[in-house]
Amino acid sequence: MQFHSGDSLKETLSLSASREQEAAHKRLMCQRQACEAQTPVSLRRHRSLTAHSLLPLEEKQRRVLRNLRRLEGLALVSASDGYQGLVDELAKDIRNQRRHRQRRKAELVKLQATFQALSTKATFYEEQGDYYSQYIRACLDHLAPSSKSSGKGKKQPSLHYTAAQLLEKGVLVEIEDLPTSHFRNVIFDITPGDEAGKFEVNAKFLGVDMEQFQLHYQLQYEGVAVMKLFNKAKVNVNLLIFLLNKKFLRK
Template sequence: MLVNFYRHARGQNALREVLGPALQDVLQDRTLSIRTDPVDVYKTWINQTETQTGHKSSLPYEVSPEDALAQPEVQRRIDISIINLKNLTDRVLKAITTSLHKLPYGLRYTAKVLRDALKAKFPEAGEDELYKIVGNLVYYRYMNPAIVAPDGFDVVDRSAGSALQPEQRHILGSIARVLQHAAANKHFHGGGYHIRALNQYISQTHSRFRRFLQSVCDVPEPEDRFSMDEYSELLIVNRPVIYISVSELLNTHKLLLEHQEVLCPDPSDPLGLILKDLGPVPGLQELIGTANRCSAVAIRSEPEVCHDWLMQRRAQQDARTPEKMKRNQSLVANGNLSLEEKKRKILRSLRRLEGLGTLKPPDIENQILQMIAKDIRQQRLHRQRRGAELLKLHQTLSSLQAKSSFHSEQVDYYRHYITSCLDNLTASKSTNQKAADGKGRNKLPALSYSATRLHEKGVLLAIEDLPVTQ
């Protein structure tokens, strides 16, 4: 089911992008021929010789592979075919290994889960055995059919009415067979030198395939890949659309029941509760009959019966809903009203809208229906607008946080600057004080004389406005 899914839509586009250019180059050379069977090469050589000369060849037409390989011309042609086959296979393998990012994520994640599950179930199995099974999924099931028949998978461009020639299909089949053996590290049987050359090439190519398969399995978990958490469903704007047939739906139900213990070991797991409500897997006819009966009941039942059934479903959903995700209490209170109470409340609301002028009689019912329909049509626009506003608010908050961080850094810088300045100022005052104290200690003691003594010594002759006796 998975491989079939990825061969259509996105998976088919991925095959076209990965394999298309390389296969298109292979198909453009119509003179190329790859024949490694000694008997076929021998008979082709004999036929060409007889056609060119117009005489019957003296060599026997029916020979064994050993006798055919004994002819130098046959060896030369096989050597050329092996070289061409290796070059073409390398070209396709390079296109595969260099386009890892173009493979669908779901296919790569399935390969990773398959490898881990096999490793857990068979711990004694080697890496070669594990990646052999992974290669069977990724290459043999997904890519190999597109290489063998690229026109059937729309991998290459073909004009209307044109078809691949038998020789072209033989070349593509030879490339696919070599890649298949290289992915599984399986050698060709035989003892001829051309078989040994191909087996040696397969062993060398297997290591490249092994690294490619390891890279295929190196993918993040879906939660990291799509940035999903428990609130993603509440924030999503465009709901995902799943196209699934009835048979695939039944198969999915069957697989969930078979692996229920692993998927939901907790009894309160929502998936376990859903599977318990669904019960065993119904048959196709039973499912169709149940759907028809439910449709008939929905059409023919009384409004009260439908209302009670809807209320029961709502109660079951509310019981399984976490507390953080439950509806507003006012909505819960409205939901608990009886059918008659809801009718009366709706009539009161209609009269209130009529009094406000929102609704105008006499066609009130159609007006309210048109308003509801308009609101439903514009829900997508409202979600987009809310999403844009939320994104803008997140950007604003991020900018404010960055600005706050910048100002905090500036405050810390200025605080350190002021602290260092104060420390330097304190150190400078201390140094000046010490210098002043040192200078004071080096000065001679001061001498003091009175004015009378200076007058007696003849230093001071007179003081203005002051008698000599004083």
């Protein structure tokens, strides 16, 4: 419609394009294509739309007329009024474009502000997490027996408890599929690891080694109340760590 003048859409589409009009149309489409190339990929138009924009002016006219006849067959437009109903709807969309653009811009600003706030909060919590991890590590290093008191290179002895003893202390909650009458046959060996706050837990049943599990003080600070060892034994984390504090950590 930028290159033809007619009293109606139907008349405009039926006009032949001159060489000058085709050249002007091509220049405009090339300019638009250059702008499109600078647009972020996620915001670009569909490839088919970009390809159609490069068609000659007369070819576009033929395609539009063909599509209008299809719409008329569906009783969505009428040639009797020169497809004026469609023109009115297009004009309405164009008139509302500015309003839609402003609304989208306001929503984008709001989303960007929300994203920035969430990013700031995420960074803050990551820094807090690192700080607390370092603090816990420092506390564990301070509480761990010194090399002087334990002897350089000397490994600390293990704790040996039967399941019955741990049940009496409240440390052990239950062992699935095993009656409490057999708890005296289950031995738990707890040995301090090389790193402060880590322990190796070994289970034996009737003197036979079953499995090994690594326990870390970090569980207490992560809010773990009850944990399962070896997929069978449930223990109270706070009471277990209280027991380890009494036996292994210096006052």
